[in-house]
Amino acid sequence: MAKPVEIGGFAFDTQKEARVFIRAILSTETWGNPLEGQTLEFVLSLLDRHPRASDKIGSGVKHVTVDSDGNGDRCFYVHRTDGTKCHFSYQKSLAGKDNIRSMVLGALSRAVDEQIRAFRDSELARGPQTCPYTKEAITKDNYHVDHPDPTFFELHTRWFKETGHTPADIKISDGSENEIGRQMTDPGQKKSWQAFHQVNARLRLLSPLGNLSGAKIEANRRMRAK
Numbered sequence: 001m002a003k004p005v006e007i008g009g010f011a012f013d014t015q016k017e018a019r020v021f022i023r024a025i026l027s028t029e030t031w032g033n034p035l036e037g038q039t040l041e042f043v044l045s046l047l048d049r050h051p052r053a054s055d056k057i058g059s060g061v062k063h064v065t066v067d068s069d070g071n072g073d074r075c076f077y078v079h080r081t082d083g084t085k086c087h088f089s090y091q092k093s094l095a096g097k098d099n100i101r102s103m104v105l106g107a108l109s110r111a112v113d114e115q116i117r118a119f120r121d122s123e124l125a126r127g128p129q130t131c132p133y134t135k136e137a138i139t140k141d142n143y144h145v146d147h148p149d150p151t152f153f154e155l156h157t158r159w160f161k162e163t164g165h166t167p168a169d170i171k172i173s174d175g176s177e178n179e180i181g182r183q184m185t186d187p188g189q190k191k192s193w194q195a196f197h198q199v200n201a202r203l204r205l206l207s208p209l210g211n212l213s214g215a216k217i218e219a220n221r222r223m224r225a226k
Contacts, residue, residue, distance in 0.1 A: 003015075004202045005018045005094070007042060007045050007046055007049070007094075008041050008042040008043075008044070008045030008046065009041070010042060010043075012062065015095075018094055019090075019091075019094060022046065022090050022094070025042075025043070025066070026038060026066055026074040026076070026090075029060075029065075029066040029076065030066075031065070031066055031067055031068070031074075032065050032066075032067055033065060033066075034064065034079075034152070035063070035064045035065065035066070035174060039162075040063075040064060042047050042060065043064050043076055044064065046076075046093045046094070047061075047064075047076070047078065047088055047092040047093060048088060048093075049091055049093040049094070049096050050089070050093040050164075050168075051096075051100050051168035051170075052123055052168045056086055056088045057076055057078065057080070058076050058078075058080045058082065058084065059082040059084075060079060060080060060081040060082075061078055061079070061080065061081070061082045062079045062081045063079050064076055064077065064078055064079065064181070065066035065077045065079065067087075069087060073086045074161075075088070075089070075090070076088055078089060079143045089171070090153070091172070092168065100167055100168055101167040102166040102184050103172060104170045104172060104182075105152075105156060105167075106181050106182055107170065107181070107182040107183055107184045108156055108170075108193055109152070110181050110182070110183060110184075110195045111183070111184045111190050111193055111194055112193070112194060112198075112201075113184055115194070115197060115198060115201070116145045116203070118144055119145060119203045119205075120140070120145060120205065121130075121140075122130035123205050124138070124139075124205075126141060129205050130208070131205075131206050131207035131209075132210070132212040133206065133207070133208050133209075133210035134207050135208070136207040136210070138205050138206070138207055142207060143205055143206070143207065143208070144205075144206050144207065144208050144210070145203050145204070145205060145206075145213050146203065146204050146205075146206050147201060147202070147203060148202060148204055149202060150200065150201075150202070155196075155197060155200060155201060156193075157199070158196075159192075159193055159196045159197075163192060164198070165189070169187040169189075170172075170184065170186070170189055171184065171185045171189060172184060172185060
């Protein structure tokens with residue numbers, strides 16, 4: 001069910017509706033000109049929702065502009081009172097502090113899809129495969145790939161710790177209408193995560209039912225025992 005969003009006195013029925021409004025600001029405001037009036041108040045409220053709002057604000061906000069993100073797109077820039085500036089992601093602000101982690105984990109998962117498919121193909125090439133939980137035959141069209149030990153949660157937690165990243169640091173796409181799930185957009189972050197997963201992940205083939213039942217029970221039991 002769609003959740004309403006309120007930002008700076010503006011009420012939106014859905015995040016999609018809010019996203020359209022924000023993109024309209026980005027597309028119509030003149031590059032480099034300080035935002036003013038109600039538009040500025042709205043963008044400052046949007047900034048306050050960012051999971052790293054205090055870092056973005058720093059010494060204090062002098063003004064906010066719309067400018068290039070360096071990749072041909074527009075973004076909001078916070079100009080601080082100490083003379084420094086930084087951009088902030090409106091999609092992370094729109095998601096808020098509570099939802100950003102789940103979106104980032106989805107992007108991390110999609111970033112290793114190629115590794116998952118390669119593992120599936122290599123296992124099936126070895127001969128017939130059977131799910132250890134349901135005893136179902138596993139095929140190219142009927143399979144799940146599980147992270148038994150370490151779990152996917154343990155893997156990404158270790159990667160965050162080793163790199164010093166937090167979920168709010170990970171750059172992901174804005175979830176446009178034609179996109180199926182969020183994607184990692186920073187090449188360096190994506191390459192680092194893919195390399196870490198390639199070396200540290202231990203995978204196994206299961207049936208969809210086996211992964212959603214037996215594997216999850218086993219993983220929860222093991223996590224509680226730690």
